[in-house]
Amino acid sequence: MATPDVFGLGTPERFYSKTINSPRLNPSTKETQESLKRSFDKYLASDHASSSFGKLFHPAKHLAFETPKKVYTMEEIGYSATSGVSPIAVSEPFRLFSEEAVNIMRSEVLNDEVQEKYSYTSDIAPKQLRGYAPKHGKFVFEAWKHPETLAIISKIAGVDVVPVMDYEIGHVNLSLPRKGNDYDSKTMISEEDDTPIVGWHRDSYPFVCVLMMSDTTGMVGGETALRTGTGEIKKVRGPSMGCAVVLQGRYIDHQALRAYGGQERITMVTSFRPKSPSVRDDTVLNTVRPISNLSDLYGQTIEYQLENAESRIRQMLRNVRESMKAGATDVQSIKRFLDFEIKTMSHINDEIVDEEFVQKGHLGDVCPDAIVKRKRTE
Numbered sequence: 249m250a251t252p253d254v255f256g257l258g259t260p261e262r263f264y265s266k267t268i269n270s271p272r273l274n275p276s277t278k279e280t281q282e283s284l285k286r287s288f289d290k291y292l293a294s295d296h297a298s299s300s301f302g303k304l305f306h307p308a309k310h311l312a313f314e315t316p317k318k319v320y321t322m323e324e325i326g327y328s329a330t331s332g333v334s335p336i337a338v339s340e341p342f343r344l345f346s347e348e349a350v351n352i353m354r355s356e357v358l359n360d361e362v363q364e365k366y367s368y369t370s371d372i373a374p375k376q377l378r379g380y381a382p383k384h385g386k387f388v389f390e391a392w393k394h395p396e397t398l399a400i401i402s403k404i405a406g407v408d409v410v411p412v413m414d415y416e417i418g419h420v421n422l423s424l425p426r427k428g429n430d431y432d433s434k435t436m437i438s439e440e441d442d443t444p445i446v447g448w449h450r451d452s453y454p455f456v457c458v459l460m461m462s463d464t465t466g467m468v469g470g471e472t473a474l475r476t477g478t479g480e481i482k483k484v485r486g487p488s489m490g491c492a493v494v495l496q497g498r499y500i501d502h503q504a505l506r507a508y509g510g511q512e513r514i515t516m517v518t519s520f521r522p523k524s525p526s527v528r529d530d531t532v533l534n535t536v537r538p539i540s541n542l543s544d545l546y547g548q549t550i551e552y553q554l555e556n557a558e559s560r561i562r563q564m565l566r567n568v569r570e571s572m573k574a575g576a577t578d579v580q581s582i583k584r585f586l587d588f589e590i591k592t593m594s595h596i597n598d599e600i601v602d603e604e605f606v607q608k609g610h611l612g613d614v615c616p617d618a619i620v621k622r623k624r625t626e
């Protein structure tokens with residue numbers, strides 16, 4: 249999928265072992281008013297406000313959700329239920345958007361200006377479109393931010409999720425027919441044909457939802473291969489047009505297998521993170537830095553990180569004040585809080601790499617398997 253990383257094939261350190269939730273105390277009237285004002289100010293400045301006047305996405309018309317036939321848990325594929333941020337691993341493909349919705353999305357991403365200004369190429373992917381929404385992808389933006397869409401993704405993911413950041417909404421992978429890449433669908437696919445388009449990797453962000461935007465009639469292959477906790481390979485079939493797959497790709501070794509059939513293949517990948525600021529954040533940026541506008545990527549990353557930190561700090565401040573009033577100080581709680589904040593900030597600091605050290609389009613070091621495979625098939 250779109251966002252491999254170099255955390256390697258092991259499990260990231262589970263350093264955020266405890267959440268810092270504590271019993272909520274009743275706020276005073278003044279606090280309530282201030283909180284409401286902040287909420288309203290935030291609402292006005294938020295994407296809810298910007299999408300509310302767009303009103304392009306209508307769930308009744310544009311969602312066509314059908315429950316996936318099967319959703320695999322982490323334990324079912326040999327991982328610990330607590331190795332990720334949710335016990336859910338991956339879904340079978342399920343219908344998500346209507347044909348009309350996909351056609352509107354296609355018109356936005358195939359727009360000349362988007363193709364020209366937001367196109368990225370790398371040594372593992374010939375063409376990707378990133379960061380065009382909401383400016384040039386208002387419908388795409390609204391579709392992935394709509395509460396009903398998020399409720400669907402959250403239900404499947406087993407945890408309340410939100411898009412990681414606006415910049416990661418509607419990432420597009422484009423694959424157009426290449427000479428010599430035709431496939432005779434009448435013959436059986438052999439093991440040798442199972443060359444991946446992106447080699448074994450883990451994603452940068454906790455969850456992805458991969459939406460198929462092309463007609464897959466006659467297409468063979470295109471599955472996602474998962475390496476289970478016991479080392480076996482499991483394939484999840486690729487989605488057809490309007491259908492999607494949800495995968496906890498940050499914590500599962502996987503690769504995208506090549507599709508054959510000669511026609512265009514356009515997938516839209518939107519990445520998600522847990523909505524709760526108290527859940528650990530193992531996000532890495534190494535696979536997206538070389539194919540991003542760094543100003544947007546870094547700005548939005550630090551924005552959501554600070555929002556989460558602000559929320560945790562406000563909660564902790566309330567707890568500390570209450571405990572002081574009661575004449576007791578919970579040292580362990582303070583240490584857990586500080587430990588969480590130090591690790592979170594230190595982790596994200598490592599991900600904000602100075603621009604001069606970022607090599608545009610160069611992902612070979614991140615996913616060497618993928619670059620080797622791609623060269624072999626060219």
Ligand SMILES: [Fe+2]
Pocket residue numbers: 249250251252449450451497502
């Ligand atoms: Fe991936």
